[in-house]
Amino acid sequence: MTAGLITDFGLQDAYAAVMKAVILDRCPDARIIDISHDIEPRNVLSAAFVLYSAWNWFPPGTVFLAVVDPGVGTGRRECIVESGGRFCVCPDNGITSLAGRMNKNSRAFRARPEILKQLAAQKPYYAATFDGRDLFAPLAAMMLKLGRDRVCGERIEPVIVREVFSRKDSSGDGIDGYVMHLDRFGNVVTSIHVSDLDSAGAAAGREVRIQAGEAMLPEIQTVSRTYADAVPGGLLAYWGSAGFLEIAVREGNFGYLHKVKTGNPVKLRYFHA
Template sequence: MPLITLLTDFGTQDEYVGVMKGVIAGINPDVRIVDISHSIAPQDVVHGAYVLAAACPFFPAGTVHVAVVDPGVGGARRILAIECGGQRFVAPDNGLVERVLIRQSVTAAVSVENSLYFLKPVSRTFHGRDIFAPVSAHLAAGLPLAELGPAVDRDSIVSGVVPRCRFSTPVCVEGVVVAADRFGNLMTNIDATTIDRLAQRATGKKLIVDVADKPIGGIVASYDRVPRHTPLAVIGSRGLLEISVNSGDARKALSAGKHDTVRVRLT
């Protein structure tokens, strides 16, 4: 049975998500639809990119992922259909698939331009309904990517939108908070592999984590390694450094949030 996932910043207050599902069902009634999230912060492409990349490895080959965090809707930005890692992605060309493409080689990519597979008329503000939903339904039914439009060169796909961590000195990795989850945990762009590289230089030294210039301490294995209501740093399920508070909300307790600087340093 074909499978489509949806990731948007639409929320659930309005009809947007339900209408997309209705369009998909009208074209391909046999498809299963799985909601990854509709709580991406409005217009937050970076947040969407991290959530999409964290989720897609856990879906079977052949899944069609529809990602609509699209502040440029109705403008000059392209809509892409991409095949990589045995899955297909339909998303605006604005960096939303950047994290996915870092991990997977692209088998095929096209610019979605064939209006035969769009709803008519196409709204200027709701391409999720009029383009993304019907295109994904046709793909899940077996439509080849090449039918949707001209091929796109991998190097032309928008990148550089998602911030990356870096070694600011030989003994310090610097990154940023990219999002907070509903528990108030602060997700960073510092990955476990980079921390391991830093740790290899740690002979006689210890790792210390700072967020917004506030020292948190070292990296612990689990939340309960510190007392309740105490800040901590941990490698989360996405393989990224997270700043948390045991049984609390790090965003509130530390007065920290998106774009704040995070450092992992040797001392």
């Protein structure tokens, strides 16, 4: 039984550890793997990418616990998303937008009302700000211990974050997408996936022009294979390890230098001389 945790709680507080203690209290044999607790505070889009990039590498049956939850204490719903034989317990705010679509037969549920009622009754009377501990971690433990059929209730359509999707531009001459995530190195992960382009378009060496946010990037003229295809300090675009187009400065920090933020638009155009 594997649990994978992703939050914006950071590691300077006990928040993540308390969620682990809650899971292990109900489910002592669980193997808990931290995916990340350093998601930018409240950045659901970034979390959606990071969750996606881990999803299918975890064993079938994994229960992910994803708590980036700016709506804690409001009426936002909890949900449990199933995709490719793995599950995610999370607030219904779009955090599974990518992972929920990467496998066929994905579906989403609310928890059973009697379980929600029971958990609400156990909550400390004063606490309305830590559903990670009081709601989501117990639900994840129940998913591990009791399984989907005893925890999941009503089917729902989960909230989707639109910036995880790319689309052909109107002229058919390229792809429009968004910045989904900045990684540790300042590399920018876009929503343009290698499978969005036909094989000719995705091929290394095909001449392209790229715009990220306000920045035109004429220095990038092809999609490279790896960092070493640029000189140190030089710009490059390449298909990243999760299959999405990434933009980087070799041995530098692209996101910082170009003030790129998640949600910024990205354009890839085929070049006609």
